Amino acid sequence: MAESVGRNHPRSEWLARAMVWSAAALVTVTFCCILGNILWQGLSHISWTFLTAPPRNAGREGGIGPILVSTGLILGVCLSVSLPIGIGAAVLLSEFTADDSVFGGLTRRSLDVLSGVPSIVFGLFGNAFFSKTLGLGFSILSGGLTLACMVLPILIRATEEGFRAVPQDYRLSAAALGLSRTTTLFHLLLPAAVPGLLVGLVLGVGRAIAETAALIFTSGYVDRMPASLMDSGRALSIHIFDLSMNVSGGDANAYASALVLVAALLMINSASDWAMDHWLQRRIVFA
Amino acid sequence: MSCILFPFNRDRIFIWVLRGFAAIAGAIVVLIVVFLLLEALPALRHVGILRFFTDPSWHPAEGFYNLTPMLWGTLFVMTGSVLIATPLGILSAVFCHFYAPRDVARLYRRLIGLLAGIPSVVYGFWGLVALVPFIGAIRPPGPSLLAGIVILTIMILPTIALMADASLANVPQQYLRGAAALGLPRWATIRGIVFPAAKSGLFTGVILETGRAIGETMAILMVCGNVVQTPHGLFDPMRTLTSNIALEMAYALGDHRAALFVSGLLLMAMIVALVIAAEWISRGRIYG
Numbered sequence: 001m002a003e004s005v006g007r008n009h010p011r012s013e014w015l016a017r018a019m020v021w022s023a024a025a026l027v028t029v030t031f032c033c034i035l036g037n038i039l040w041q042g043l044s045h046i047s048w049t050f051l052t053a054p055p056r057n058a059g060r061e062g063g064i065g066p067i068l069v070s071t072g073l074i075l076g077v078c079l080s081v082s083l084p085i086g087i088g089a090a091v092l093l094s095e096f097t098a099d100d101s102v103f104g105g106l107t108r109r110s111l112d113v114l115s116g117v118p119s120i121v122f123g124l125f126g127n128a129f130f131s132k133t134l135g136l137g138f139s140i141l142s143g144g145l146t147l148a149c150m151v152l153p154i155l156i157r158a159t160e161e162g163f164r165a166v167p168q169d170y171r172l173s174a175a176a177l178g179l180s181r182t183t184t185l186f187h188l189l190l191p192a193a194v195p196g197l198l199v200g201l202v203l204g205v206g207r208a209i210a211e212t213a214a215l216i217f218t219s220g221y222v223d224r225m226p227a228s229l230m231d232s233g234r235a236l237s238i239h240i241f242d243l244s245m246n247v248s249g250g251d252a253n254a255y256a257s258a259l260v261l262v263a264a265l266l267m268i269n270s271a272s273d274w275a276m277d278h279w280l281q282r283r284i285v286f287a
Numbered sequence: 288m289s290c291i292l293f294p295f296n297r298d299r300i301f302i303w304v305l306r307g308f309a310a311i312a313g314a315i316v317v318l319i320v321v322f323l324l325l326e327a328l329p330a331l332r333h334v335g336i337l338r339f340f341t342d343p344s345w346h347p348a349e350g351f352y353n354l355t356p357m358l359w360g361t362l363f364v365m366t367g368s369v370l371i372a373t374p375l376g377i378l379s380a381v382f383c384h385f386y387a388p389r390d391v392a393r394l395y396r397r398l399i400g401l402l403a404g405i406p407s408v409v410y411g412f413w414g415l416v417a418l419v420p421f422i423g424a425i426r427p428p429g430p431s432l433l434a435g436i437v438i439l440t441i442m443i444l445p446t447i448a449l450m451a452d453a454s455l456a457n458v459p460q461q462y463l464r465g466a467a468a469l470g471l472p473r474w475a476t477i478r479g480i481v482f483p484a485a486k487s488g489l490f491t492g493v494i495l496e497t498g499r500a501i502g503e504t505m506a507i508l509m510v511c512g513n514v515v516q517t518p519h520g521l522f523d524p525m526r527t528l529t530s531n532i533a534l535e536m537a538y539a540l541g542d543h544r545a546a547l548f549v550s551g552l553l554l555m556a557m558i559v560a561l562v563i564a565a566e567w568i569s570r571g572r573i574y575g
Binding site: 016017023034089093111113114117127149182211212238244254262269 | 297298301304305306307312313314315319322325374378379381382385386395399402406407409410411413415416417441472475477478495501502504505508509532536547548551554558559561562565566
């Protein structure tokens with residue numbers, strides 16, 4: 001018995017080790033290929049003029065100034081709608097809802113489905129509801145609102161996690177001191193739940209600026225500088241899509257735009273990592 | 288006295304405000320389904336459900352609305368990518384937990400996190416300029432089912448890898464200590480103890496990645512060639528349900544537009560089925 005263990009296992013162990021390491025190597029190499037390719041091809045086109053100038057000749061020349069502005073506006077609309085609703089819903093679900101409540105259960109289930117809805121379906125919905133029924137047309141507003149629906153489940157789930165990570169002692173002590181639940185929430189729980197909130201915010205922003213399919217039929221393609229929220233504005237991801245699919249000879253600028261988009265996402269990610277550490281250290285503790 | 292009563296009143300108002308927010312959040316799914324149905328209704332009435340599967344072809348201008356080639360396209364590309372990404376993702380998580388030195392594991396986790404953050408349009412663009420010409424050199428035309436599967440695999444890999452990572456982390460430490468005490472070698476521990484213990488998390492990960500694979504639009508649209516046909520080989524170009532919507536929404540009118548909303552409904556139905564499956568798995572969990 002000991003003999004067979006000694007003889008058989010090392011081979012399968014060795015095989016497994018080789019398999020696991022080669023899987024990890026494959027993933028790493030693929031990642032480096034993609035990022036290296038975009039970095040290599042994009043870096044030479046990036047300049048201050050590229051970031052600020054308007055696109056010319058359907059985007060083959062010129063820069064992405066108005067597109068960055070549109071992207072920022074869409075993101076702004078999205079966050080200013082989804083943050084209050086998301087945090088409110090998360091507070092209700094984690095602090096004021098019993099585990100067996102029907103309303104809470106239904107809301108959770110519906111958010112589970114919402115987080116799985118394909119982005120193109122959000123696009124269809126946004127087009128039918130915001131653009132057509134509410135009459136917002138192809139505009140930054142309808143694009144931002146569509147994205148708000150999309151990031152809501154991400155925001156709510158992360159914020160809820162943040163609240164769940166707050167020790168139960170805080171609530172009990174606050175109740176023992178006779179604080180109202182509103183006061184407890186604003187002065188104790190909310191500050192303590194900031195890390196979760198921040199994670200949600202970052203994930204939401206990441207998802208929102210990465211989004212393409214939901215925006216094609218809601219915020220549209222127009223690459224001029226938007227004058228108001230009712231104007232159509234082209235998001236950065238749509239710009240990359242349009243340059244690579246519909247504009248021949250647009251690859252150089254598409255590379256540069258892709259690099260800008262990836263760099264923005266990486267910056268947001270590392271900022272959140274830093275902020276997470278910072279906030280976690282500063283957490284309220286019983287001194 | 289009023290000091291004690293007042294907060295309760297304020298609490299009550301505040302809770303109703305929160306309830307309103309939560310109700311809005313919960314109602315979005317209902318709104319989506321209602322609007323998809325409303326917009327799809329003309330097609331369901333004029334064309335009927337059956338003809339979406341029995342019509343000779345997809346030629347909306349001539350009144351033919353056969354969705355089956357796109358449905359097969361979605362299923363093929365989904366199956367292919369899930370079959371490749373699942374083992375890769377799970378092995379990635381195993382690598383992080385049991386094989387890699389601590390610093391390598393930390394770096395690798397960051398890398399997976401970065402992969403998860405890269406937008407689909409960037410993956411699609413890379414596929415278009417790097418992968419498609421490469422496949423085209425092996426066997427023309429290049430834009431193909433294979434390109435779609437490769438891109439989608441890269442895209443859904445982080446989903447399953449992160450999920451598997453989390454569920455491996457949840458395996459109780461005493462299981463591992465018990466295995467070590469029995470003198471089990473590493474892979475035997477992983478296969479015999481860790482995988483069964485993390486089963487429900489791993490299955491949930493597979494379901495999540497499947498959902499992502501079904502819903503992916505832009506990357507697939509950019510590398511698959513978008514010819515409406517049921518692909519017969521890995522190198523055939525094809526079109527998925529999602530890219531069909533993205534391609535034709537811009538100019539679709541009347542029944543054509545409604546037919547696209549019908550495919551939206553179809554996608555929605557698939558996602559709901561997956562969410563129910565995930566719920567079913569997490570309820571039937573046996574371990575930890």
